[in-house]
Amino acid sequence: MLARIRDHLQRQDGVAAVEFAVVSMVFLVLLYGILTYGFIYSMDQSFNHAAEEGARAAISQTTEAAAITTAHDTAYERLHSYQPGLLTTDVVAAVADCDSGYRCITVTITYPWSTRPIIPKFVGLPTPNQIEAVAVVQLT
Numbered sequence: 159m160l161a162r163i164r165d166h167l168q169r170q171d172g173v174a175a176v177e178f179a180v181v182s183m184v185f186l187v188l189l190y191g192i193l194t195y196g197f198i199y200s201m202d203q204s205f206n207h208a209a210e211e212g213a214r215a216a217i218s219q220t221t222e223a224a225a226i227t228t229a230h231d232t233a234y235e236r237l238h239s240y241q242p243g244l245l246t247t248d249v250v251a252a253v254a255d256c257d258s259g260y261r262c263i264t265v266t267i268t269y270p271w272s273t274r275p276i277i278p279k280f281v282g283l284p285t286p287n288q289i290e291a292v293a294v295v296q297l298t
Contacts, residue, residue, distance in 0.1 A: 190280055197276050198289065201241065205267045205291035208236035212251065212265040213295040222253045222261070225297060229265050237267070243274055253297065261297045266290065 212233030216225035229251035237244050249267050256262040272287040279285065 187280070187283075190277075191283055194277050194280065194283060194285065198271065198285065201269065201276070202289050202291065204237060204240055205269065205289060206293070208233045208249075209265040209267050209291040209293035211236050212249070213263055213293040216251070216263045216265075217295060217297065222297070225263050226251045226253060229263055233265050233267060241269070241276075243276075244269065256294075256296060258296075262294050263297055265293045267292075 212229040212231075215232040216229035219225040219228050230246075230249055233251070234244070234246055234249045237249070248269055249265070251263060251265045253261055253263050267290065269289045270287070271285060271289050275285070
Protein backbone atom coordinates (compact mmCIF):
# COMPACT_ATOMS: atom_id res chain seq x y z
CA MET A 159 0.00 0.00 0.00
CA LEU A 160 2.80 2.47 0.88
CA ALA A 161 4.66 1.57 -2.30
CA ARG A 162 1.55 2.35 -4.34
CA ILE A 163 1.12 5.77 -2.66
CA ARG A 164 4.82 6.54 -3.12
CA ASP A 165 4.63 5.64 -6.83
CA HIS A 166 1.55 7.83 -7.22
CA LEU A 167 3.29 10.84 -5.59
CA GLN A 168 6.43 10.46 -7.72
CA ARG A 169 4.57 10.54 -11.04
CA GLN A 170 5.07 13.72 -13.04
CA ASP A 171 2.10 13.61 -15.37
CA GLY A 172 0.89 17.15 -16.11
CA VAL A 173 3.94 18.97 -14.73
CA ALA A 174 4.72 20.42 -18.16
CA ALA A 175 1.20 21.81 -18.44
CA VAL A 176 1.46 23.53 -15.06
CA GLU A 177 4.87 24.99 -15.91
CA PHE A 178 3.56 26.21 -19.27
CA ALA A 179 0.60 27.91 -17.59
CA VAL A 180 2.84 29.78 -15.16
CA VAL A 181 5.45 30.79 -17.74
CA SER A 182 2.92 31.78 -20.41
CA MET A 183 1.10 34.13 -18.05
CA VAL A 184 4.33 35.95 -17.20
CA PHE A 185 5.26 36.09 -20.89
CA LEU A 186 1.85 37.49 -21.92
CA VAL A 187 1.95 40.20 -19.23
CA LEU A 188 5.44 41.17 -20.38
CA LEU A 189 4.34 41.25 -24.02
CA TYR A 190 1.27 43.35 -23.19
CA GLY A 191 3.43 45.82 -21.27
CA ILE A 192 5.84 46.13 -24.20
CA LEU A 193 2.95 46.82 -26.59
CA THR A 194 1.32 49.36 -24.28
CA TYR A 195 4.50 51.32 -23.63
CA GLY A 196 5.39 51.09 -27.33
CA PHE A 197 2.10 52.76 -28.26
CA ILE A 198 2.60 55.43 -25.59
CA TYR A 199 6.14 56.19 -26.77
CA SER A 200 5.04 56.26 -30.42
CA MET A 201 2.19 58.66 -29.64
CA ASP A 202 4.52 60.90 -27.63
CA GLN A 203 6.98 61.12 -30.51
CA SER A 204 4.20 61.79 -33.03
CA PHE A 205 2.71 64.52 -30.83
CA ASN A 206 6.09 66.20 -30.44
CA HIS A 207 6.64 66.14 -34.19
CA ALA A 208 3.14 67.47 -34.96
CA ALA A 209 3.48 70.30 -32.43
CA GLU A 210 6.82 71.29 -33.96
CA GLU A 211 5.37 71.18 -37.48
CA GLY A 212 2.42 73.33 -36.42
CA ALA A 213 4.67 75.89 -34.76
CA ARG A 214 6.96 76.03 -37.80
CA ALA A 215 4.00 76.47 -40.16
CA ALA A 216 2.85 79.51 -38.16
CA ILE A 217 6.08 81.40 -38.91
CA SER A 218 5.01 82.08 -42.50
CA GLN A 219 1.83 83.95 -41.46
CA THR A 220 1.65 87.73 -41.18
CA THR A 221 -1.04 88.08 -38.50
CA GLU A 222 -1.32 86.43 -35.11
CA ALA A 223 -4.81 85.11 -35.82
CA ALA A 224 -3.63 83.47 -39.04
CA ALA A 225 -0.61 82.05 -37.22
CA ILE A 226 -2.81 80.48 -34.54
CA THR A 227 -5.18 78.99 -37.13
CA THR A 228 -2.33 77.66 -39.26
CA ALA A 229 -0.50 76.17 -36.29
CA HIS A 230 -3.62 74.46 -34.97
CA ASP A 231 -4.73 73.10 -38.34
CA THR A 232 -1.26 71.86 -39.31
CA ALA A 233 -0.72 70.03 -36.02
CA TYR A 234 -4.20 68.51 -36.13
CA GLU A 235 -3.81 67.36 -39.75
CA ARG A 236 -0.48 65.67 -38.96
CA LEU A 237 -2.10 63.64 -36.19
CA HIS A 238 -5.64 63.02 -37.34
CA SER A 239 -4.73 60.23 -39.76
CA TYR A 240 -2.46 58.60 -37.16
CA GLN A 241 -4.86 58.94 -34.22
CA PRO A 242 -8.52 59.19 -35.33
CA GLY A 243 -9.61 59.53 -31.67
CA LEU A 244 -7.84 62.89 -31.41
CA LEU A 245 -10.25 65.78 -31.00
CA THR A 246 -9.70 69.31 -32.27
CA THR A 247 -9.85 70.51 -28.67
CA ASP A 248 -6.79 68.39 -27.84
CA VAL A 249 -4.66 70.75 -29.97
CA VAL A 250 -4.24 74.31 -28.64
CA ALA A 251 -2.24 77.11 -30.26
CA ALA A 252 -1.67 80.46 -28.59
CA VAL A 253 0.46 83.56 -29.11
CA ALA A 254 2.11 85.20 -26.12
CA ASP A 255 5.14 87.30 -25.17
CA CYS A 256 8.44 85.46 -24.88
CA ASP A 257 11.02 86.18 -22.24
CA SER A 258 13.05 88.26 -24.67
CA GLY A 259 10.18 90.65 -25.47
CA TYR A 260 9.32 89.01 -28.78
CA ARG A 261 6.05 87.32 -29.71
CA CYS A 262 6.05 83.53 -29.66
CA ILE A 263 3.53 80.91 -30.69
CA THR A 264 3.04 77.90 -28.46
CA VAL A 265 1.43 74.72 -29.77
CA THR A 266 0.27 72.29 -27.09
CA ILE A 267 -1.16 68.84 -27.76
CA THR A 268 -2.70 67.04 -24.81
CA TYR A 269 -4.15 63.53 -25.14
CA PRO A 270 -5.98 62.09 -22.10
CA TRP A 271 -4.63 58.53 -22.08
CA SER A 272 -6.54 57.64 -18.89
CA THR A 273 -9.94 58.27 -20.50
CA ARG A 274 -9.17 57.35 -24.14
CA PRO A 275 -6.50 54.64 -24.20
CA ILE A 276 -5.68 52.98 -27.52
CA ILE A 277 -5.13 49.60 -25.85
CA PRO A 278 -7.36 48.59 -22.93
CA LYS A 279 -5.71 49.06 -19.57
CA PHE A 280 -4.16 46.11 -17.77
CA VAL A 281 -4.67 45.95 -14.02
CA GLY A 282 -1.48 46.85 -12.20
CA LEU A 283 0.34 48.25 -15.25
CA PRO A 284 1.12 51.92 -14.55
CA THR A 285 0.40 54.23 -17.49
CA PRO A 286 0.40 58.03 -17.73
CA ASN A 287 -2.81 59.98 -17.25
CA GLN A 288 -2.09 62.11 -20.30
CA ILE A 289 0.42 62.49 -23.09
CA GLU A 290 1.50 66.06 -23.76
CA ALA A 291 3.73 67.78 -26.30
CA VAL A 292 4.65 71.47 -26.40
CA ALA A 293 6.50 73.42 -29.10
CA VAL A 294 7.39 77.13 -28.96
CA VAL A 295 8.60 79.22 -31.90
CA GLN A 296 9.47 82.91 -31.98
CA LEU A 297 7.29 84.85 -34.44
CA THR A 298 8.88 88.29 -34.44
